Amino acid sequence: MENTKSKESLFKQLFITRTQGFIDIATKRTFWQELATELGGTVSTKQTISKDLERLTLQIPYRQFHVEFTESDTHPLRISCKMGANRKFEFSISYEDTIEKLLKLFGQQDIQIGDKEFDKRYLIQGKDTSVVTDLLSKSEIKAILLSNNVFSYSSSYSESDNTILLTSLVSRTISTKAELAELFKLFCLTIDQLKAQGIVE
Known part of the structure; x- marks a missing residue:
């Protein structure tokens, strides 16, 4: 039991270390561009005035939407997609850390999907429980979240323009085109599911 706890603690330390801090994003430029070329996307780079920090942005079209990836020397990978909502x-x-476990003790409830590994790793919340559980019943979606150390994955609704923003923050360990393509697939699978449910246009 103690050995299991120490492994979980180590995982958290590794995740925090790889999500924050400085990395040279220029080392990822080549495979970001390769994926953009393969999928009809575009890559842009932006540097600070002193040219000592850089940010990469990758946009890939899917259906009538665009999935956007951004990462910089000092900020983790963020993926987002804005969609018209019905x-x-x-x-x-x-990721279920110590703070979130404490919040659960004070009444913050989460959704259990019946997958022991996934339920242990993640705190899942949403008012439309049936849609969330249906989304996570897809083994490929769960596998991508688990294997790529996805820290958070969420959707938020904007009443002002009637849109849904799908957003994810991911570990800074993504270092190959294949891993980046998997994360794009995560968004594609989710978009397909939301369209099938009649949630997005």
Whole structure:
């Protein structure tokens, strides 16, 4: 039991270390561009005035939407996609750390999907439980989240323009085109599911 706890603690330390801090994003430029070329996307770079920090942005079209990836020397990988909504839908899947475990003790409830490994790793929340559980019943979606150290995956609804923003923050260990393509697939699978449910246009 103690050995299991120490492994979990080590995982958290590794995740925090790889999500924050400085990395040279220029080392990822080549495979970001390769994926953009393969999928009809575009890559842009932006540097600070002193040219000592850089940010990469990758946009890939899918259906009528665009999935956007951004990462910089000092900020982790963020993926997002804005979609027209037919109705409000929000969910949150986040790495279950100590703070979130304490919040659960004070009444913050999470959704259990019946997958022991996934339920242990993530705190899952959403008012539309059936849609969230249906989304996570897809083994490929769960596998991508687990294997790529996805820290958070969520959707938020904007009443002002009737849109849903799908967003994810990911570990800074993504270092190959194949891994980046997997994360793009995560968004594609989710978009397909939300369209099938009639949630997005």
